Amino acid sequence: MKRSYGAWVAVVVIAAIVVLARTSSVSVKAQQQAAATPEVKIDNFSFGPTTLTVAAGTTVTWTNRDDIPHTVVSTEGAFKSKAVDTDEKFSYTFAKPGTYAYFCSIHPKMTGKVVVR
Amino acid sequence: MSIFDDEKELDRRGFLHCMAWVGTAAVWTLSGGVLKGTPIEQAVRDAAAKGRKPAGLQFVQISDSHIGFDKPANPDVTATLRAAIAKINGAREAPAFVLHTGDLTHLSKPAEFDTLQQVLTEVQVPVFYVPGEHDLLEDDGQSYLERFGKGTHGAGWHSFDHSGVHFIGLVNVVNLKAGGLGSLGAEQLEWLERDVKRLKSSTPIVVFAHIPLWSIYPDWGWGTDDSAQALSYLKRFGSVSVLNGHIHQVMQKVEGHITFHTAMSTAFPQPAPGTAPSPGPMKVEADRLKKVLGLARVSFHDVRHPIAVTDVALEDASQAVAIG
Numbered sequence: 001m002k003r004s005y006g007a008w009v010a011v012v013v014i015a016a017i018v019v020l021a022r023t024s025s026v027s028v029k030a031q032q033q034a035a036a037t038p039e040v041k042i043d044n045f046s047f048g049p050t051t052l053t054v055a056a057g058t059t060v061t062w063t064n065r066d067d068i069p070h071t072v073v074s075t076e077g078a079f080k081s082k083a084v085d086t087d088e089k090f091s092y093t094f095a096k097p098g099t100y101a102y103f104c105s106i107h108p109k110m111t112g113k114v115v116v117r
Numbered sequence: 118m119s120i121f122d123d124e125k126e127l128d129r130r131g132f133l134h135c136m137a138w139v140g141t142a143a144v145w146t147l148s149g150g151v152l153k154g155t156p157i158e159q160a161v162r163d164a165a166a167k168g169r170k171p172a173g174l175q176f177v178q179i180s181d182s183h184i185g186f187d188k189p190a191n192p193d194v195t196a197t198l199r200a201a202i203a204k205i206n207g208a209r210e211a212p213a214f215v216l217h218t219g220d221l222t223h224l225s226k227p228a229e230f231d232t233l234q235q236v237l238t239e240v241q242v243p244v245f246y247v248p249g250e251h252d253l254l255e256d257d258g259q260s261y262l263e264r265f266g267k268g269t270h271g272a273g274w275h276s277f278d279h280s281g282v283h284f285i286g287l288v289n290v291v292n293l294k295a296g297g298l299g300s301l302g303a304e305q306l307e308w309l310e311r312d313v314k315r316l317k318s319s320t321p322i323v324v325f326a327h328i329p330l331w332s333i334y335p336d337w338g339w340g341t342d343d344s345a346q347a348l349s350y351l352k353r354f355g356s357v358s359v360l361n362g363h364i365h366q367v368m369q370k371v372e373g374h375i376t377f378h379t380a381m382s383t384a385f386p387q388p389a390p391g392t393a394p395s396p397g398p399m400k401v402e403a404d405r406l407k408k409v410l411g412l413a414r415v416s417f418h419d420v421r422h423p424i425a426v427t428d429v430a431l432e433d434a435s436q437a438v439a440i441g
Contacts (some may be wrong), residue, residue: 010423044395045337045396045397046395066395067188068397068398069223069251069254074298075295076432083255085224088187105293106254106293107250108293108295108297108298109297109335109336109338111296111336
């Protein structure tokens, strides 16, 4: 009896740890998503990540790490940066859900997408 | 007849086979629709030996001066532009004029345009321009048009005649579409069709534009979406030469009666297609920089005869590479 009670305690404790660990990992993830500034990096004439998913109301920042200026221009006209030179940034706040395709208007082979949920 | 007519001609297939990944200083002669390449030192020796008289019409192409660029690939682009101008002014025969095939500045800033304008006053002959994408980054290109595009159409396209040759400056850097290449647009294409309609088919044509009008490497955007339509208006002409910039290196191609040529930059070199992760500025050893920057001298010995293009590095390369 004594032994099996001990085993039960062990099982309950382990289960609790597992549940706690899971909950905490989920909440950490949620916090990270809300806290971090979503960023798109421009490297080697490409946007990374090519597709970025964010919540409505999020401000996205693009940083140009090339030695050549680029632009960030919505194909539907929602937003349009000026020339973003080396290490310069451009930010835009996505208020409404939707899919926002964009490209570099001087190197139009460079394309990307922001999905707002 | 070309000035290097003692050279054996390459046939067209042979030429296309070894496509022109060239070095920095080769003489290009178009003869009977086929280009020949000669290392520049040999070309100079041959020309000197023959005691050629000055050509019928000579002009110079410079490109991609990127005033305002200050990254490690070339921290002083104004100095290298000045070196190019010194080459032009120091030539034994002055060219009739200079063509600048775009990317005058790096960021279209007023101070950059000021510097470019000031430096180019050192050129002792007229200069004709077309814009590159780096020249139209501010105010819808108004700064460019006010300074360099007076009397031109639309975003800066224009044409003029010189010594019986018809010159056409096209703009393929505006209203670019996501995922696409360079673009001329319907309005400019209509203008081009009208512009050449009155010309006899025997009139030699020189087209100059920033982005190549042939598909060099679409993955890097090195081509123009609607260039085929533009070239279709020029098919009936016996001699068409197309001069471009944008890719900061020399490349050549012949297609029927049309010869394509791209010029070196005066600012910084870019990698050969597919040899780097991107077409960004290529850093070379400081003592090699002036060998990969330069200009192109173009001459018509007689307007009925084909053109010769000579790519001149700011500093002579020790090893010039010819096609083949």
